[in-house]
Amino acid sequence: MIGIGTRQATREVSTLAQPSKIPLGIVTVMAVWFISSYAYRYLTLDTEQFGIFRPRAGWLVLHVAGGTAALLIGPIQFWFGSQRSKAVVHRILGIGYLMCVAISSAAAFYMAAHTDFGWVFGMGLTSLAIAWVATTGLAVLAISRCLIEQHREWMVRSYVVTFGFVIFRAVVEVFEIVGTGTTVERLTAASWMCWAVPLLITEMMLQGRKIFMYGVQVPERLAARESGLLELMKSTENTVVSRPQAPSKVRLEQPQSVVESNL
Numbered sequence: 007m008i009g010i011g012t013r014q015a016t017r018e019v020s021t022l023a024q025p026s027k028i029p030l031g032i033v034t035v036m037a038v039w040f041i042s043s044y045a046y047r048y049l050t051l052d053t054e055q056f057g058i059f060r061p062r063a064g065w066l067v068l069h070v071a072g073g074t075a076a077l078l079i080g081p082i083q084f085w086f087g088s089q090r091s092k093a094v095v096h097r098i099l100g101i102g103y104l105m106c107v108a109i110s111s112a113a114a115f116y117m118a119a120h121t122d123f124g125w126v127f128g129m130g131l132t133s134l135a136i137a138w139v140a141t142t143g144l145a146v147l148a149i150s151r152c153l154i155e156q157h158r159e160w161m162v163r164s165y166v167v168t169f170g171f172v173i174f175r176a177v178v179e180v181f182e183i184v185g186t187g188t189t190v191e192r193l194t195a196a197s198w199m200c201w202a203v204p205l206l207i208t209e210m211m212l213q214g215r216k217i218f219m220y221g222v223q224v225p226e227r228l229a230a231r232e233s234g235l236l237e238l239m240k241s242t243e244n245t246v247v248s249r250p251q252a253p254s255k256v257r258l259e260q261p262q263s264v265v266e267s268n269l
């Protein structure tokens with residue numbers, strides 16, 4: 007009755023498949039566009055090039071260096087992340103990403119507090135920095151407790167936030183082309199839109215995927231699922247899980263396909 011092996015169960019429980027090439031390609035192209043158009047010029051020690059950022063040149067160099075590396079590491083991690091053979095590389099790049107976010111976000115807090123474009127703009131980017139630290143921190147916390155699925159989801163959110171500054175510049179460019187508002191209004195609107203909207207869309211995709219995976223839950227089916235899961239947990243207790251997981255988490259993440267095949 008219950009014949010699912012460790013690997014198969016683990017694979018099916020995942021709500022995030024290998025990312026498809028097209029979205030990852032678009033993200034990478036946009037990241038490279040942003041780095042070459044906006045960031046690259048600040049990767050220098052010649053502070054003459056820094057314009058309004060000259061008084062904060064040191065902070066900006068740290069911020070841009072960390073941000074550029076985090077932007078480039080992200081797609082590599084998503085592409086190779088699920089391959090066991092690349093586990094060591096994944097770990098090294100993951101630690102690198104974490105350090106880049108730590109350095110770049112610390113500088114971002116400083117620059118947001120000293121911006122020339124007003125407190126609402128500053129608050130928008132401070133909130134972006136808080137989201138950066140929070141999403142990345144939760145991804146690290148999840149993997150330190152061996153919660154692979156939660157780690158993946160929080161890393162997706164973390165990279166969406168990293169990518170927020172690319173979206174920020176794209177939104178400002180669109181506002182400029184359309185001719186909407188003043189410079190400060192464009193920057194301020196973009197400082198909030200660039201991360202709040204993408205995070206909302208990400209959440210709708212992550213949670214929507216789970217909702218559709220479970221299908222319609224009638225009471226009889228729920229009861230059958232509960233008992234099936236109990237049996238699955240008992241049978242895999244000694245072979246599957248190296249560290250015990252809370253039953254509530256396992257119950258939440260079992261897709262219908264796993265449960266039905268075990269009833």
Ligand code: HEM
Nearest residue numbers: 044045070073074114117118121131134135138167168171
């Ligand atoms: C995701 C969290 C991020 C936050 C909270 C953040 C915050 C900030 C702040 C506050 C400024 C100064 C804005 C001003 O006063 O005009 C700034 C500028 C800048 N940031 Fe970030 N940033 C983030 C991510 C990134 C990333 C990933 C890069 C990639 C290289 C980056 C590159 C830059 C560049 C090039 C500038 C200066 C030129 C410009 O405004 O386009 N930032 N950032």
